[in-house]
Amino acid sequence: MKGKFALDKRIMQAGVENCFISEITAAELLYGAYHSKNERHISETKQFISEFAVIPITNIIDDFAQQKDSLADSGQIIDDFDIMIGMTAVKNNFVMVTDNVKHLSRISGIQIENWIERK
Numbered sequence: 001m002k003g004k005f006a007l008d009k010r011i012m013q014a015g016v017e018n019c020f021i022s023e024i025t026a027a028e029l030l031y032g033a034y035h036s037k038n039e040r041h042i043s044e045t046k047q048f049i050s051e052f053a054v055i056p057i058t059n060i061i062d063d064f065a066q067q068k069d070s071l072a073d074s075g076q077i078i079d080d081f082d083i084m085i086g087m088t089a090v091k092n093n094f095v096m097v098t099d100n101v102k103h104l105s106r107i108s109g110i111q112i113e114n115w116i117e118r119k
Helices: 004-014 023-036 039-050 058-073 080-091
Strands: 020-022 053-055 095-097 111-113
Touching: 020 023, 020 080, 023 039, 023 053, 023 080, 058 080, 080 095
Parallel strands: 020 053, 095 111
Antiparallel strands: none
C-alpha cells in the first residue's frame, strides 16, 4: 500500500483478479490502520482491501486444527493467524505471497512466492 518493493507492479502482472486475501489478513491490515489513529490510513486500507476478493476462513477450521497439531508435535509451531492464512492458501490451491517464508514454509502443502526483493 505504501508503494514499496514495486508490489503494485507484481499485482498488476499477476492480475488483480488472481490475487486474494484472507479474512485474517484483512483484519490484521485494518487493525494496523486503526492502531495508527490516522483516518487517511484507515480509508486507504479499506480501499486496498476492497480491490481484492476476501477469502473466508470457515472452510479451513479443521485443516487449521490438524496443521497446528502437526506443527506442535514437531516443535515447529507458528502464530495461529499465520497458520490460518497459510491454510487458506493451501485449501484454495493458491500460491501464498509472503515475506515470511521462514515460518509459513512449515505449513504442509503450501506453495510460496516472495515478491520482496531487498537490496
